[in-house]
């Protein structure tokens with residue numbers, strides 16, 4: 001499989017995590033890549049799930065989206081403070 | 083015409099081009115001819131207790147059709163008595179009062195030895211001193227040169243001793259034969275150095291003769307490690323200059339040395355923080371008159387950029403040089419093949435297929451001809467295809483509009499805060 005195709009599959013999973021209300025519990029990076037552990041919100045009983053990212057683009061994309069989210073949050077709280 | 087005059091640690095010079103200490107600055111005859119040709123300054127062949135040299139001394143690394151891509155020597159410091167050198171320095175200074183003469187010095191790491199030589203050479207009228215802590219062969223075995231220059235405490239202490247006696251600016255010439263040159267650069271500035279210069283030559287063994295199994299060069303069949311210089315060492319020298327220039331704890335001026343052959347090389351060193359440059363191998367290869375092209379080229383470049391003084395070039399690229407962790411991971415660059423220029427040699431295809439990311443592929447164009455194109459989504463922008471491509475303009479590296487910047491350091495910090 002071309003790396004880009006592999007990345008596109010990972011991107012779908014990352015977008016799912018971020019669009020639905022999942023809480024990211026941890027991001028662990030080791031020799032096998034990045035493991036994102038998430039807890040579906042409002043469903044405390046259901047066990048946390050883990051997404052395994054193996055492509056460099058996937059790992060880059062995940063943190064870029066998280067940065068974006070952080071930025072949007074910061075912007076929102078700045079606006080409400082005004 | 084731009085103003086090429088420089089002020090290097092208080093030493094005024096007509097232009098930033100100095101001959102580095104070495105064979106071209108061995109005698110007054112040579113230095114005076116160099117000044118006549120247009121060199122702004124010369125660092126005299128290192129003075130110290132006169133040595134006895136061996137034959138042979140040099141060897142050249144020829145690569146393809148390029149002669150002297152690299153150069154190796156096992157020559158030591160001056161083999162002439164101090165008094166003769168000083169007499170010639172005095173005479174040269176009288177004849178060329180507006181040209182810069184720096185005395186390169188190397189003595190044993192003893193306070194009184196430094197005091198003695200500093201006083202003697204300053205009496206001859208030099209404009210500054212360069213302490214040679216860099217020579218990697220011969221002198222190092224006697225505790226001098228690189229042997230001193232690899233130990234930060236010795237660099238600091240000897241700089242201090244030279245400074246105690248010196249009235250002219252003291253430049254410390256550093257050896258590249260060390261893991262982190264900022265350690266010795268910092269030691270020099272702590273010792274009171276007015277400036278630093280780099281690099282001296284890099285430990286090297288040029289080769290082995292496959293018929294005789296003698297090393298190259300060799301002295302009656304026996305060899306020893308030498309010092310490597312010339313165009314091949316330029317990237318190493320430039321990175322060492324850059325590392326010192328961007329270090330906030332090292333604030334002394336830098337003289338850039340190593341592989342400088344033309345005005346472009348010189349301008350690069352100056353952009354990276356050197357306020358003057360020194361040249362040895364290129365003068366040995368092509369003669370003193372290369373300085374004409376150096377001056378013309380730099381002048382034209384400055385004019386084309388609308389820069390009035392060469393000093394305004396110094397350090398302009400330093401803020402653009404940083405740690406890997408501060409580079410933007412989101413920057414995206416891809417290769418694009420221009421079929422009008424492509425000569426269909428397939429070098430890019432082979433390189434990408436065998437040694438990169440397998441993202442160049444064949445297609446059949448509208449006229450039924452086979453051609454190559456880059457699958458851009460898989461291209462990592464490594465540049466390999468454009469490096470191996472022999473046809474000028476056939477492969478362009480294209481910057482693509484990317485996301486907001488994100489560095490490795492920022493990313494790791496974010497992961498850490500989330501709970502990585």
Ligand SMILES: Cc1cc2nc3c(=O)[nH]c(=O)nc-3n(C[C@H](O)[C@H](O)[C@H](O)COP(=O)(O)O)c2cc1C
Pocket residue numbers: 102103104105127128153154155157158159160186214216217255281282283310311312313315339340341342360361362363364
């Ligand atoms: C044959 C030869 C002799 C040299 N002798 C000295 C010397 O006596 N003192 C010194 O500080 N550097 C000496 N060098 C080093 C040069 O000054 C310079 O630092 C080095 O060659 C790198 O510059 P380049 O690439 O322009 O040659 C010598 C270099 C060569 C090639």
